[in-house]
Amino acid sequence: MGAGGASVLGKGLLGIYLSVLVLLPVAALLAKSGTGGTSQFWREISSPEAVAAIKLTLVVSAIVVAINAVFGTIIAWVLVRDEFPGKKVVNALIDLPFALPTIVAGVVLLALYGKGSPVGIDVAFTRVAIALALLFVTLPFVVRSVQPVLHELDVSMEEAAESLGAGPLTVLRRIVLPSLTPAIISGVALSFARAVGEFGSLVLITGNLPFKTEVGSVYVFGQIQNENLPAAAAVSVVLLAAALVVLAALTLLSRWRSKHVL
């Protein structure tokens, strides 16, 4: 940098851009959720429908993230250690959920697993559908965070363990998994933050039935439509806090990791 006036001008513009885009709207949101004081905030987030939506969001996200941890690691393993025709294509396809618009993800899942399903599976408007949609949109996180670590992992450790008589499960549990755990956790944290806020892929597939398939983001959307902005703002803040706690935990973890592993 160091371009004097240009640099100052640039920083100023950047500050305005970030203020317009992020700071001001987020401040307005926080202010709205707090206008009625803590008692009103508490009342908004403890209404039965809000509680049900928040609980459903957190529980389904936790289940989805656990499935991601297992299958994401297996997929990463196959992509790094295995060799088969078409591997490059499979590797490229992993990012499809990031590239595909979320509403299209919902339509796509309904085409196969909705009404009139050609395989006879109809999960539309159920909690299974929520999990399915979330699994779809969060698929790349664990795969993409484990893959590079697995790639760097020294195979000679595993070979040494094997030559000393360790079985494949022992090698996995004692050598491979401990090295992968930080990457799996960071992938899981990103998946969780994404799952908690997900909206587009859920709109069509869940039917948005209160107390049954209504997740937090959908509840917020409904309250905005009903012009009940205080309730929408209060539950938004809860969702935001859940995602931020996970992000902060992730940052702390990576800091801890670099201190203890390197």
Added chain:
Amino acid sequence: MSSSASGSLALSPLPAGRAAPGGGGGERADRAVGARRYGVRTIALGYLALLLLAPVAMIFYRTFEHGLTPVLNAIGEPNAQHAFWLSLEIVAISVPLNTIFGIGMALLLERGRFKGKALLGLLIDLPFAISPVVIGLALVLAYGKTGWLGDWLAENGIQVIFSVPGMVLATAIVSLPFVARETIPVLRELGTDAEQAASTLGASGWQTFWRITLPGIRWGVVYGVVLTTARALGEFGAVSIVSGRIEGETQTLPLFVQARFENFDATGAYTAAVVLALLAFATLVLMNLLTRRTRADTAV
């Protein structure tokens, strides 16, 4: 991504401890390794097929089930056309903005020295942690009729919410972090040696940026732009709230998909979804070409 370490399982020497004396034991261990490998591969590919491939293939089948004519009719429909061009218009505004400011943020975070740098980093990543719906709500509360700046905007005749400016804002927020996040590691890799040499030789800040820094980070920036574009084109939740969803006016292509699907116009919904899916595939191809490009660059 995996050429060097791949196949290590197959190449790894047989576990000496378990190999029974004689050729038969080695063969049996070989077969066990092979079976395990096929098992894991089947699980991984089966999961991907059921979750990703089969549903995406299904929508292509459903779209072209009744031939090409209904699809072409659906594409030619005025509201579909309007939605498509509106989406492109929003992308054409928000992506360049995010590219310029994304590079600026990356430079500031990687090269700048100031207090609150960690806070700036958090602020840039914040859109990844917020639900699109919450972003939409926050925009309404800031720029809507009853929002913080509502009166001031109305006095000056500026409508943000329920019109294109709000939709651009929403799109820019959700796709804000990509360029900065993809450029920062490349900047770090690039180092400051060449930049310092250039300024020692009398180059101005601008000259150094255009001749040294930008060429060095270009593929990282382009990669970020691809991700930004894909995200901007597909944005649904935030735009859904700030747009008002008026067909033929403030309806983007993803909003069009939802509206048509809910109104039982399956052909219209599937056709628009397939158009968006094809754009997503184009994104994937670009991403892969660029990854190879970046690696070739850093290898030199």
